[in-house]
Amino acid sequence: MTDHPVARRTVIKSAGLSIGAGLASGITSAHAQTAAPAAQEIWSGEYWAHKGNVKLYMFRKRLTAPATNAPQQPVLFLVHGSSNAARSSYDLTVPGKGEYSMMNAFARYGYDVWTMDHEGYGKSSRTAGNSDIASGVEDLKAAMPIVVRESGQDKFHLFGTSSGGIRAGAFAQAQPDSVDRLVLAAFTYKGENAPTLQERAKQLEYYKTHNTRLRDRAMIRSIFTRDSLPEAYDQAVAEALADVELKFGDQVPTGTYLDMTPKLPLVDPTKVLCPVLMLRGDHDGISTNKDLLEFYNLLPNGDRQFVILPKVAHSITNAKNRAMAFHMMHAFLTMPPQVFV
Numbered sequence: 602m603t604d605h606p607v608a609r610r611t612v613i614k615s616a617g618l619s620i621g622a623g624l625a626s627g628i629t630s631a632h633a634q635t636a637a638p639a640a641q642e643i644w645s646g647e648y649w650a651h652k653g654n655v656k657l658y659m660f661r662k663r664l665t666a667p668a669t670n671a672p673q674q675p676v677l678f679l680v681h682g683s684s685n686a687a688r689s690s691y692d693l694t695v696p697g698k699g700e701y702s703m704m705n706a707f708a709r710y711g712y713d714v715w716t717m718d719h720e721g722y723g724k725s726s727r728t729a730g731n732s733d734i735a736s737g738v739e740d741l742k743a744a745m746p747i748v749v750r751e752s753g754q755d756k757f758h759l760f761g762t763s764s765g766g767i768r769a770g771a772f773a774q775a776q777p778d779s780v781d782r783l784v785l786a787a788f789t790y791k792g793e794n795a796p797t798l799q800e801r802a803k804q805l806e807y808y809k810t811h812n813t814r815l816r817d818r819a820m821i822r823s824i825f826t827r828d829s830l831p832e833a834y835d836q837a838v839a840e841a842l843a844d845v846e847l848k849f850g851d852q853v854p855t856g857t858y859l860d861m862t863p864k865l866p867l868v869d870p871t872k873v874l875c876p877v878l879m880l881r882g883d884h885d886g887i888s889t890n891k892d893l894l895e896f897y898n899l900l901p902n903g904d905r906q907f908v909i910l911p912k913v914a915h916s917i918t919n920a921k922n923r924a925m926a927f928h929m930m931h932a933f934l935t936m937p938p939q940v941f942v
Contacts, residue, residue, distance in 0.1 A: 643708050648751070650717070652743040658724035659717045659744055660687060662704040667751065674713040675781075675934070676752050679703065680741070680772075682763035682787075683857040684816050684824065686723025687716040689845040690762070691918065695838050703918050703927070710931050713752055717744050719768075721813075721854040731812040733856030734867050737768035738775055745779060755779065758934050762786040762917060763887065764857035770868035777874045784930055786880040786917045789888040790896040792865045796886040797827065797915070801862055808859040813852040818843040828914035830884040838919050870896045876904035878933040880926055882913030906933055 644666040648659040663674055681690040693701045700706060704714045718725040719740050721732040730736060749755050759780050761769030766788035773780040792798045808814070821843040825834040860867060877900050881893055890909070897907050908929050913920040920926070 641709060643705055646751075648747050650740075650743045650747050652720070652739055655720050655726045655728060655743075657717055657720065657726070657740055657743055658687070659715060659747060660692065660704075661713070661715045661751070662692070662708045663713045664708050664711065673753055674711055676748060676754050676757035677707055677712040677714050677934070678741075678744075678748065678757055678759050679714065679716040680737070680759065680761035680765035680769045681716065681719065681722070682761075682765040683861075684820065684853055685842060685846050686718045686725075686849065688718075688723065689842050690765075691716050693838070693842055693845065693919070695835070695841040698835055698837055701838060701841075701919060703923075706927055707931070712758075712934075715744075715748055717741075723849055729812065730854070731856035731859065732854035734764065734767050734771055734860045736856060737764075738771045741768065741772045742776065745776075756781045758782045758784070760784040760786065760930070761788075763788075763915065764861060767857070767861070767867050770873060773875055774868060774872045777872075780875045782876045782878070782934055782936075783873065784878045784880065784933065786926070787882065787885055787887060787915050788879060788893060788896070789861065790866050790868070790870075790892050792861060792888065793892055795888050795892065798861060798887060801858060805859075805862050808855045808862065811855055814855045814858065815851055816846070816853040817851045818847065821846060824916055825914070825919070828882075828884045828886045830912065830914045833882075833884065833912050833914050833920050833922070834916065835921065842919075866896075868896075870899035871901060873900060874902060876902050876933075876936070878906045878908065878930060880908050880910060880917055880929065882910050882915060882917055882920065884912070884914040887915055904936070904939065 643662050643664060646661045650657040650659055679691045681687045691703045695701045707714045719732055719737050720730060721727055756779060759769045759773060766785040769783060770785060773783050789795060822839045825831060825839045879893060879897055910917060910922055910926055913922050917926050
């Protein structure tokens with residue numbers, strides 16, 4: 602086993618118009634968001650989980666280094682989507698453009714933030730498999746003993762975006778005792794009448810016969826333009842993301858694309874027992890309000906929220922309005938416990 606951390610300290614600074622000040626202070630007024638936050642040290646560590654012979658890369662950030670007998674911080678685990686790995690999805694640096702690392706943002710909120718590269722992505726093992734949703738659930742199961750051992754906690758918050766939301770939802774269904782609160786961003790349930798999935802279905806035969814697909818710079822750019830609202834994003838984000846991802850090559854697994862075309866639904870809302878927050882951009886073409894509200898209305902836990910974010914397309918965490926999503930998410934994760942059950 603080689604799953605012990607390689608720890609390092611990183612000084613994170615935010616510049617210019619940034620979400621950082623609001624996130625650091627918990628203040629989310631328009632005035633607060635324009636203030637420059639003080640630099641804060643954020644500790645980071647790298648780990649490896651093992652799924653049989655598959656090595657899975659894990660990454661962690663928090664404000665203070667782990668210490669014996671130190672107060673526990675709530676664990677937040679971030680699950681990436683179909684086209685990009687963990688660090689580019691949740692720990693992206695865009696020079697001169699403010700804070701684009703969701704891991705930094707939530708570390709400043711006081712969370713112990715984790716993420717991982719699924720099989721076939723980033724630094725994790727490249728295999729002959731297609732890294733479908735079921736495989737992603739097994740990846741998460743393999744990662745959890747590392748999180749439990751290192752954090753001292755056996756229950757945690759889970760966030761997933763796009764197919765990462767399906768992975769996260771399927772994991773919450775499979776291991777309900779492990780998940781405290783669940784956030785599903787840019788999720789899709791049955792996928793009916795979703796423009797993005799209708800377009801994707803045209804390549805169904807390719808996904809059935811190929812375990813990888815092309816994911817080049819043009820494809821990464823299209824993530825931020827395909828929903829007819831490119832102005833919702835700073836296009837420098839797409840270029841920075843591509844710079845990181847293309848170091849791992851221009852191919853990614855097809856499994857989640859195949860799952861999201863003919864095989865939906867993959868999560869049964871009646872079996873997701875924890876509190877759930879659903880975040881949707883008002884221009885996201887991967888689902889419809891009707892589709893998501895059907896899922897929402899079937900959730901058995903009354904502690905649930907459905908939030909539509911204005912002027913946001915598919916990529917919520919990289920949108921100009923991402924601070925709104927982070928505010929809603931932090932409020933949900935810090936909800937006071939129910940007095941009357």
